[in-house]
Amino acid sequence: MPRLDSGIIPNPCLEVDADGVGRLTFDDRDRTHNVLTEEVLRSLDVVVAEAAAATDGGALRALLIRSGKAGSFIAGADVRAISAVAESGDRHRAAEAARSGQALFARIAALPVPTVAAIRGVCLGGGTELALACDYRVCDDDDRTRIGLPEVQLGILPAWGGTTRLPRLVGLRAALGLLLTGKPVRVSKARRIGLVHRVLPRRQFEERSLEFARELAAGGRPNRTARTPRGISGRILDGTAPGRALVLRAARKRVLGRTGGRYPAPLKILEVIRGGLGRSVAANLELEAGAAGELIVSPQCGNLLFLFHLREGARKGPWAAGGRAVPVRRMAVIGAGHMGGGIAQVAAYNGIPVRIKDVRHEAVAGGLAHARSIFDGAVKRRRLKPRDARDRMGLISGGLDYAGVGQADLVVEAVVERMDVKKTVLAEVEAVVGSAAVIATNTSSLSVDEMASALARPGRFAGMHFFGPVHRMPLVEIVRGEKTDSDTVETIAALVVRMGKVPVVTRDGPGFLVNRVLGLALNEAGHLLDEGNDGKALDGIWTDFGMPMGPCRLIDEVGMDIARHAGDTLAEAFGERMEPAASLVALGESGRLGRKGGRGFYLYAAGQTKGFDPTVYADMGQPSRRSTPDPARVRDRMVLAMVNEAARILEDGIVNSAADVDLGMVMGTGFPPFRGGLLRYADDRGPKEVLKAIEAFRDSLGPRFRPAPLLTELAKAGETFHGAFPAARGDPGRTAT
């Protein structure tokens, strides 16, 4: 390995073998993944110049670009550097940064010798763009290997050549799949669309990729022409100008349908591709750079980057000062209902053996069937190979007794939502597990502290609140009770991250964080219905704001009985401001159950939504003639009710920081990511303006809109939520400033 005078091996470094193969290796000793930081790019610039010089005399005849890390090639550009440019608000700086990356990769593309990217493990963003600048790409056959361009998820576009080169390589339709969703592809798909030329066995990847480069150095020229579109429709759609125009129009329509035009990045990507059709690579690259400048100064990009950092922070920890996580080798889930089956599936999916226990045979069978159906879905969508799904499903076993529960390092209780049953079950579990085992409850509304009173070791107990459907919802609230010790919090949080989810630590309190805040919005929707507003219109206003579904749809999903129960719990705890709206009380008693019963605000048949049911108003004791609400007012009543409650949650010390609220609401309710989160949205509007609007609602609608004292304080002090409650990990309610 070449070393600098200081003895440090440069990253990347270049070694040229006697047979003419140069190995350009990325290996950042200080990180688990290689990242294209500014420093790394500067070094790459030097190394590429060395490589170019070595081609002159014929010493270098092929270049292999590889990673020294077994699990990853290059994870992308440095998001902190992207954020710095975004924060500068300087679009020219962003465009220049794009141009300089493009120029560097263009020099690689222009090397007069064949170049190969040897992709083993994760290859994302700038890493993929670097690979696209090479003549060939080979990858290993590991199931964990992923190649993608996730930039769109950060509100930007691949602007180091990715948007330009990918469609030229794999065809328009395949490229749009990657560029517009940001979702990485697995090896099989990468091979199928022609993104990689060869797939090599993981075990021999080093030798085989080097062999491939040697073949090239010796003058071999494996076919590297772009994949030719298959079938007549493929040839027309990818291969002709009218076909491509059609594909782009359809893609634009899909993007607008999915995002309502609220995310500029996918639309910009389509614009850059359309502008580049039939033009040179250089002209297309210039469009990319210009688009990068425009996107990076957009508020949506700022908010998405903001959330990215929040999520990364939440997944890193520490989550409890001084705590140490205990490895979880086996799990058990008590209660094989909808949640229990879902939790077991996620555990098994992530390689953890799990035992399910219930009191009824049918329930155990149902829980196992539920888990199996999720695995089947993953196979159908090609997320999992059938054999892997079978293996993972094989990690789940079930029964009616505590056999196998005693060996678990962590047990999640997910039985019926009744304090007496839960206390009994928890005490039974404690009697069979080891003293170091962690016991968690998935309760959504009962007190964790009260449950802890049934245990001899309350320090090893906490809430682990998954959201349904478990395999889809990324958030888990970890509810730290009065007696929960730090090791317990760390153990649960580490497990949550291992399960691919995002932990937010809260204190005990009715509704914890997310359900308490969301409860306010749903109840406000109830008040709007009481006033005679049209339910479907309310849903439309909410989705126009960017929420995944409106309040009526959401209540249908949750189930009217459950929503009613949750509403009562909150009203009992918080009184006046959570007093359930009359229409929701009436609905709770109407016999309508929502989606699960086929009838709620909407009608359902065979799992499909059949449209809004106007007879629902009669069940609410209300006239069927409805008025059309004012969108801005409806939006504010629902959103600002949530902001006001979030302020109280911070006051009560339920969570530490505004960041916890924002992550919780985005990950737990789908609060629109492009808005950065509930309190980021409030900060953008300014606490002063928010307070003014809430005061006006209090005057017209009554004391449920009494402003939270904290909001009043912030408005007076000219402070923001994020300024006053910055992201601080650790102990909720204790470290908040």
Ligand code: NAD
């Ligand atoms: P569910 O009714 O589908 O399942 C509960 C299961 O517990 C049933 O199979 C029942 O047979 C079993 N059970 C009852 N008593 C038992 C006992 N003594 N020992 C073992 N098993 C027993 O309920 P669910 O929707 O899966 O909810 C379970 C828990 O998760 C509740 O605490 C609920 O509040 C919470 N939760 C539910 C959701 C949701 O969306 N459904 C979301 C978050 C949290």
